[in-house]
Amino acid sequence: MMDREAAVPALDSDEDCTLSSEEDSDSDDEYLHFEERLDPKEDVIPDECGKNGAKEPVAKRAKADKQPTLSWKTETDIDVAPQALRFLPKREPGPQLKPRDAHSAMSLFKMFFSESAVLTLCRNTNAQAAKSRAKGRKYKCTLKSIRDYWRQDSLFSVPFPATVMSRDRYLTISWNLHMSHPGADKENDRKRGTAEHDCLFRVRPLMDTIRLACKTIYHPRRNLAVNEGVVACKANTEMTQCMKATPTRWGFKLFVLADSSNGYTVDFAVYTGKNSFPTGHGLSYDAVMSLLDRIVLGSGYHVYMDNFYTSPKLLTDLFALKFGACGTYRDNRKGCPQDAANSLTSKSARGSMRWIRDEHLVFVKWMDAREVSVCSTIHAAQTGDTMQRRVKTQNGWRTKSFPCPAPVIAYNQHMGGVGLSDQLLQYYTAQHKTMKWYRKLFPHFLDIAATNAYIVHKELYGNMSHKEFMEELITELFPGAGQASDATAGRRICALCKAKSGKRQDTPWNCQACDVHLCVQLKRNCFLDWHKVV
Known part of the structure; x- marks a missing residue:
């Protein structure tokens, strides 16, 4: 029997590579990170020889020597946020x-x-x-x-x-x-x-219908989140990926764009292989760009993402398209400050921060339990905000406030959109x-x-839990419940609830034969009870 891992094409094969030379320095590491979700500290960009211990080319070292030495600024230095983008959605959110x-x-x-x-x-x-x-x-x-x-x-x-x-x-x-x-x-x-x-021909008809409906029926609010979802599947296809660092070892990867305020899935794309988004700037860059359609969304949106997607080039290009962006980043990404002076160390106190601004793009490092790196085209480096943490003292654990950069606070607040969406899907x-x-x-x-x-x-309406909604949906989809009724007449008082208990229970269901409104729910099916008596 063929080995299961050998049956899936490698994500970083030279044959499938279509990346431009500008992005070659981090593309291989990017795909590896996507496959296994490696810890940022373990991410190492392969050199031109493909061996981590190989010697750096002389021309490359000379070029690096000519670059000016950057220096991180501290929390005492004042930063000014870039000019705020006007929020101009195509439709009312x-x-x-x-x-x-x-x-x-x-x-x-x-x-x-x-x-x-x-x-x-x-x-x-x-x-x-x-x-x-x-x-x-x-x-x-x-x-x-x-x-x-x-x-x-x-x-x-x-x-x-x-x-x-x-x-x-x-x-x-x-x-x-x-x-x-x-x-x-x-x-x-x-x-x-x-x-x-x-590759997706067998699911294309339904997938395209639902994607179009997602973008048509609801228009998202300003803060969006990009991340990936997973559908477990052990089928032997070129699209299933090995995810060693997750409980779901084999499955489909989906790139998801969600409204941060409620978890609504605005759009999604199924990852089918390295050539799925062949624009030449790397997988993470192309995945985000494919989900953000300015013609559909409008401009002025704020997009949050994790360190797999975040790169200076992506955030710069999004800003040019009038999308603000914020995300954690990996130090070894091309264009990120790496050997700057006055950086944080392992001995830096909790709450310490450093930042570097490059026009509209700001890089921020903050010491929490460990170092956090965030870059943004939306925020100033710090605005005097604080974040509470429980710390151990001689008298036991207590809550203490620490200075916190504005991009970190915003990231924590808005990045959970896709996580919330995935959570709701799993219920x-x-x-x-x-x-x-x-x-x-x-x-x-x-x-x-x-x-x-x-x-x-x-x-x-805001008057129904997720469980109650699913129960009502199943009941309404049940053929026997809706054969002689419709939900087009508007919400009215249920005739049976009013007669039996005097309570007001609004329902959209109207019996066409009796011309009365009646509840159709799993725990209270007045439609059936009414017709047992009539």
């Missing part, structure tokens, strides 16, 4: 929906996972099933964890799934689930190894085991649609 319209959990979900997407999915799934039948395939029920939902004994009995469809029907659909047409897949597969081949995920790589991405797209729908619902 927030949900792009009419406030007077009522929006149920299902109606919001369908904005991301549209009727046309469902029809395409059904058509291509049926085509795949027909292809499988033509090959004489017979499906045997071997997925024990899935089959448990249809068991009838007292321990595992779950009545709901069997009311929707039979076990064998569900498994057959699951095994034949297909987002692209099987015939078109063949044509795309013939192009493998050429520039015309699309009620649709993921389950499958052998096909595209069926691992399919439920992740569903999770993005459902989570974004919840965030929009919360922005509009």
Whole structure:
């Protein structure tokens, strides 16, 4: 059997490299860092010979000797922030929906996972099933964890799934689930190894639909965060990556742009290999640039990122496009101050800071429990802000305030957008085991649609927890609950709740036959109770 690690193409092969000479000095280290998320202190830029111990070329040393010696300034020196960019979003930030319209959990979900997407999915799934039948395939029920939902004994009995469809029907659909047409897949597969081949062809129809919906239905607020997400997958494809430093050893990497205020996924891109973003400036540079569309977003946004993405060139180019940026950085990145005098040392007191300004770009070092390096085109180096830390004294632990640079405070405040997005996605995920790589991405797209729908619902109404929203969504998607009802008449008082308890319970659901509003929720299904009596 082929070794699993040998089956995945190396990320830093010379054959796939398309980087410009300007970025060659840190590109290899960049990909290594992306693959394993190395500690910044361990990141070492390979020299031209490819060996860390090799001697530096004479011409390179002479060039370095001519560079002026920089000196770090201290917290007593005054820094002036660059001129603030005007925030000019293309649309008013927030949900792009009419406030007077009522929006149920299902109606919001369908904005991301549209009727046309469902029809395409059904058509291509049926085509795949027909292809499988033509090959004489017979499906045997071997997925024990899935089959448990249809068991009838007292321990595992779950009545709901069997009311929707039979076990064998569900498994057959699951095994034949297909987002692209099987015939078109063949044509795309013939192009493998050429520039015309699309690695994501089998998920492209649904992925493009959801990406467009993410950018259309909601416009983000000013602070954005860029980071990567992970979809666990052990399928043997050129797109799955080995992530040795994470609990998810194998999977797909996604670059994600999120609204820092609520975790809304504004856009995402699946990493398919080193040539995914061939603009010639390195993977981290291209990933950020591909997610920030000025035509869609507008200008004046503040983008936060971690040290995998941050580089002086990226922040400078973003500033030229009227995007402010802030992020932690690695000292060995090209263009970052490295041998400057008066830098922090391991003996520097907690709260000590140093900074260097290069026009609109400021580099800041701050001593916390360990040294923190941040650069920004938004902030002044320090504005007198402080940060509290628990420190050990002779009388025990106590809270103490330390001076803290403005970029560090802003980074801590806004960088959690993608982390919040990933956290919300994991709460009620649709993921389950499958052998096909595209069926691992399919439920992740569903999770993005459902989570974004919840965030929009919360922005509009703010009266429902994430769990309650998912329960209502499942109930509304259940065919029996909505056959004779609709959610287009606006929110009104539930007739049954008013009659039974005198309480006001607003609901968007209206029975077309009885012309009354009735609740449709998992714990309170007034729609069914009303019609048992009528």
